[in-house]
Amino acid sequence: MESYQKLAAEMEKQIKNWQKQVASMQSMIPNMDGDMKKQFDAQLQTMQENMNQASEQLAELQSVNQDAWKDIEQGAMKAFEQWQKGWLNAMSRYSK
Numbered sequence: 001m002e003s004y005q006k007l008a009a010e011m012e013k014q015i016k017n018w019q020k021q022v023a024s025m026q027s028m029i030p031n032m033d034g035d036m037k038k039q040f041d042a043q044l045q046t047m048q049e050n051m052n053q054a055s056e057q058l059a060e061l062q063s064v065n066q067d068a069w070k071d072i073e074q075g076a077m078k079a080f081e082q083w084q085k086g087w088l089n090a091m092s093r094y095s096k
Helices: 003-026 034-063 066-094
Strands: none
Touching: 003 034, 003 066, 034 066
C-alpha cells in the first residue's frame, strides 16, 4: 500500500472517531449553563470546522495519483498532525 493510501485510511478512521466524539460531546450541552455552555459550544464548533477541513483534505488525498502525492505529502501529513494535536488539546479541556 502506498503511503498516501495509508494516510488516507488513517485519516478516514480518525475522522470517524472524531465524529463519534463530537456527537457524544454535543449530548452534554443541554446540561450546561451560562459561560460554560458558550465556551463548550464554541470549542465544539472549532472542532467541527477542523473535522470538516480534515474531511476535505481526505477527499483531495483520495483523488491524487502517486506523482501528485510526492508534491503534497509533507503538507498533508503536517496538516493531519496539527488537527490531531488540536483535537487532543480540546478534548483534554473537557474530559476532566
